[in-house]
Amino acid sequence: MKRSVFINGIGAVTTQGVWRQEIFSEAQVLDHAITSANQPAYKGVISPVAIRRMSSGIKMGIxxxxxxxxEAVMSMPDAIVTGTGLGCSEDSDKFLRSLWENDEQFLTPTSFIQSTHNTVAAQIALQLQCKGYNVTYVNGAISFESALLDTLLLLQSGEAKNVLLGGVDEIAQQTYAFLQAGGYIKAADTCETVKTSASPGVNYAEGAHFFSIGRDKTASSYAQVVDVALKNELEVPETASFLQGFLATNDLPSSAIDAVILGYNGDKQDDLFYAAIQHMLPSAVPLYYKHLSGQFDSCSAFGLMVAAFVLKQQTVPPILHWNEKNPSKTTWKNILIYSQYKGKDHSLVFVSAC
Amino acid sequence: MxxxxxxxxxxxxxxxxxxxxxxxxxxxxxxxxxxxxxxxxxxxxxxxxxxxxxxxxxxxxxxxxxxxxxxxxxxxxxxxxxxxxxxxxxxxxxxxxxxxxxxxxxxxxxxxxxxxxxxxxxxxxxxxxxxxxxxxxxxxxxxxxxxxxxxxxxxxxxxxxxxxxxxxxxxxxxxxxxxxxxxxxxxxxxxxxxxxxxxxxxxxxxxxxxxxxxxxxxxxxxxxxxxxxxxxxxxxxxQGKNVLAYLTGYGNANDAFHQTASSENGEGAFLAMQKALATAQLTSQNIDYVNAHGTATPNNDLSEGRAMQRIFKDNMPLFSSTKPFTGHTLAAAGAIEAVYSILALQQGIVPPNLHFDTPMEELDLIPQTALQHQSLSHVLSNSFGFGGNCSSLIFSKA
Missing domain, CATH: 3.40.47.10 (Thiolase/Chalcone synthase)
Incomplete structure (x- = not known):
């Protein structure tokens, strides 16, 4: 059943703008508590009426x-699988506020209709007229990796030949204010980066990342996804057996890993997990990305984008290096992506050059 | 199978x-x-x-x-x-x-x-x-x-x-x-x-x-x-486990019609049932009972009814919606109705579709209104949702 699958196309709307060759070389390190995505003009992609009605998450996703x-020259995927931690919270917020403000009266259904977690995948299916398999996963930091695992299942079992895989999370004013009050997001007036982080909380953002993944290698292929593993909760020392088990399953000696993409986000407790994995892979070059993407549940999809870029271009944009360790490497073959959030939702993704 | x-x-x-x-x-x-x-x-x-x-x-x-x-x-x-x-x-x-x-x-x-x-x-x-x-x-x-x-x-x-x-x-x-x-x-x-x-x-x-x-x-x-x-x-x-039933079929499709409404001909529902039959390697004739999504909205029941008629043609098996018992439990509905489908197989019963009185004009479809005792081999359970998400499961007797 083991069979690699290929990343044949990438699309994204991020704090660093949309997906393009120069996205990393032009990237700016985030230093605000909350950074909105640098949204493109949606004219021509989405109808003017819909642009006004849709939340940023739906628009970014589409x-x-x-x-x-x-990019993958794929007009109709066989399946659409997405992951989102908080779903369409802009519309949830809107409906909830009118519920409170009007005491359950004078409610209109539009925001309720758009508040379900599967709205983005549904709207894409509607636009494409894609009647195939369609599922949305919502499980914190492994929302995207759950969708990636499902994509692997679909392609490896032969249920699908091409899958549109995506992760989306949007900034919603009220939801983010609550996360800020709860200490998850840094205070509004802080100006710290992942590296200079001293205050509690993390810099948050939003974004949509999509991948056209296929059973077959094509002219546009970036890399192959070999395997993904998920674990609900681990203590820092338990990351060792999680990593070793994954490497063993994939017959991958740790010395063969060229780079490890880590989710360092500036939270001291969170970063202990990444430091532990980094320590266990001394020959792999550590890379990071949340200083560019910001934190949100599906932000690890940005990490997959990094892996795909490095493996295709065979070069690492300097801004992605976690430390000064000077890599003498000239070829990049195997990359591991590790992600978790607050000790929960651990994932390992193995990506390889094709 | x-x-x-x-x-x-x-x-x-x-x-x-x-x-x-x-x-x-x-x-x-x-x-x-x-x-x-x-x-x-x-x-x-x-x-x-x-x-x-x-x-x-x-x-x-x-x-x-x-x-x-x-x-x-x-x-x-x-x-x-x-x-x-x-x-x-x-x-x-x-x-x-x-x-x-x-x-x-x-x-x-x-x-x-x-x-x-x-x-x-x-x-x-x-x-x-x-x-x-x-x-x-x-x-x-x-x-x-x-x-x-x-x-x-x-x-x-x-x-x-x-x-x-x-x-x-x-x-x-x-x-x-x-x-x-x-x-x-x-x-x-x-x-x-x-x-x-x-x-x-x-x-x-x-x-x-x-x-x-x-x-x-x-x-x-x-x-x-x-x-x-x-x-x-x-x-x-x-482990020598007692098996309650087997999950033999499953299918998922998207109606790709409207964010909340179901299509006229129930295309998504039709495709989901068709896929479920294919995974189970069964034909529509093998299904003895359908636990329908049956929310009782004008739109769902007509669309689901049309889809069932497209799948089963003139051989419509017994069917009922159990939502009049529990209400529509949204994200739990598919699991609650899976339990009811397994109970139907285990007990040899078809749960009644409560409160049914007058058939729809558009379709020749009459649900099972009284509890029926009957041996069942395969039960199909439908679940449809906003966003055109349609899924069907098939449970088979252990």
Whole structure:
């Protein structure tokens, strides 16, 4: 059943703008508590009426999905699988506020209709008229990796030949204010980066990342996804057996890993997990990305984008290096991505050059 | 027919009962669980009927033995309650002796607490522990932790088809060899958010719902949770497990028609049923009973009815919607109805479609209105949701 699958197209709307060759070389390190995505003009992609009605998550998702499919020259995927931690919270917030403000009266259904977690995948299916398999996973930091695992299942079992895989999370004013009050997001007036982080909380953001993934290698292929593993909770020392088990399953000696992409986000407790994995892979070059993407549940999809870029271009943009360890490497073959959030939702993704 | 995935445990809590046995007795007696909302105040109280579980959060918390304070929302409490039963039935003393996962589903997650305490979050830290209980995934984490599962835990949210998809994902994980055993299902609590949402869409009935009836006026919402334990046939055999039923077929398709409405010809539903039959390697003639989605909205029942007629043509098997018993339990519905489908196979019964009176004009379709005793081999269960998400499952007699 083991069989690699290929990343044949990428699309994204991020704090660093949309997906493009120069996204990393032009990237700016985030230093605000909350950074909005640098949204493209949606004119021509989405109808003017819909642009006004849709939340940023739906718009970002539709744009990124279209970019990924265009790059892969794929007009109709067999399945659409997405991951989102908080779903369409802009619309949830809106409906909840009117519920409170009007005491359950004068409610209109539009925001309720758009508040379900599967709205983005549904809207993409509607636009493409894609009647295939369609599922949305919502499980914190492994929302995207759950969708990636499902994508692997679909392609490896032969249920699908091409899958549109995506992760989307949007900033919603009220939801983010609550996360800020709860100490998850840094205070509004802080100006710290992942590296200079001293205050509690993390810099949050939003984004949509889509990938056209296929059973077959094509002219546009970036890399192959070999395997993914998920674990609900671990203590820092238990990361060792999680990592060793994954490497053993994939017959991958740790010395063969060229780079490890880590989710360092500036939270001291969170970063202990990444430091532990980094320590266990001394020959792998450590890379990081949340200083560019910001934190949100599906932000690890940005990490997959990094892996795909490095493996295709065979070069690492300097801004992605976690430390000064000077890599003498000239070829990049195997990359591991590790992600978790607050000791929960651990994932390992093994990506390889094709 | 293929071998299928073994169902070795099931647990349920709904407005008609706190256990599988109580749910069975309600079906046998034709006793519905619909009432006026009592657990929280709402303007809609006298306007709608709901399948509400008449147990407070405190009672539920006590029953499952939680120590206070905790941040289990009602969705999570119901889920933990039902999942624990499923583990007991499956005799899972050590949850981690095999590669065990949990694939849960929910649509409201912790919204019931956010809508209650949200207005205080910015001014007082008193209820801050519920902030992290809001996301859907939090309920699955707490249920897994409560059950002691360390492994693959994730959550599906595809509106009203969520639990069917969680069951399907679990089965596919077992078939792929990635898991030996997986607890699958869904949980949703009633909340002001959902009742007002459906009310604003004008699809709630002010009377008891009448699926597939000409005069149907909409749905009744409900709350509940149900979970199945799925194991590979080999794992079940090796442990000498009692198999309750086999999950032999599953299909998922998108209607790609409208964000909330179903297409005229029920294309998504048709495709989901067709795929489920294909995975089960069965033909439509092999299906003895269909547990329909049957929400009793004018749109769903017509669309589902058309899809069923396209699949079964002139050989429509017995069918009924059990939503008049429980109300529409949203993300839990697919799991609650999976339990009812398995009970139908085990007991040799077709649950009645309560309150049906007059056939729809558009279709030649009459649901089973009285409890029928009959041996069944294969039962098909439908779950459809907003976003065009359509899923069908096929359970076969053990």
């Amino acid at each position: 744009y990124a999905a279209r970019q990924a499919l265009e | 293929n071998g299928g995935v073994a169902v070795t445990g099931m647990g349920i809590i709904s407005s008609v009962g706190d256990t599988v046995e109580e749910n069975l007795q309600a079906i046998l007696a034709g006793k519905n669980g619909l009432s006026r909302i009592a657990n929280f105040p709402t303007r809609l109280q006298e306007h709608i009927w709901v399948g509400e579980i008449k147990r407070s959060n405190e009672e539920l918390s006590d029953t499952i033995g939680l120590s206070l304070p905790h941040s289990f929302t009602r969705t999570t409490l119901l889920g933990a309650y039902a999942a624990r039963q499923a583990l007991e039935v499956a005799h899972m003393e050590d949850v981690n002796d095999l590669r065990t996962g949990l694939i849960s589903s929910t649509s409201v997650g912790g919204m019931d607490y956010t809508e209650r305490y949200g207005p205080t979050y910015l001014t007082s830290p008193e209820w801050h522990r519920y902030i992290s209980a809001h996301p859907a995934g939090d309920s699955s984490h707490k249920i897994a932790h409560y059950l002691g599962i360390k492994g693959m835990v994730t959550t599906v949210s595809t509106a009203c088809s969520s639990a069917a998809n969680a069951i399907m994902t679990g089965a596919r994980l077992i078939r792929s060899g990635r898991l030996d055993r997986v607890i699958v299902g869904g949980t949703d609590a009633l909340s002001k958010f959902t009742i007002n949402g459906f009310h604003s869409l004008m699809i709630l009935s002010d009377a008891l719902c009448k699926p597939f009836d000409k005069h149907r006026k909409g749905l009744n919402l409900g709350e509940g949770a149900a979970y199945l334990v799925l194991e590979s046939e080999d794992a079940a055999k090796q």
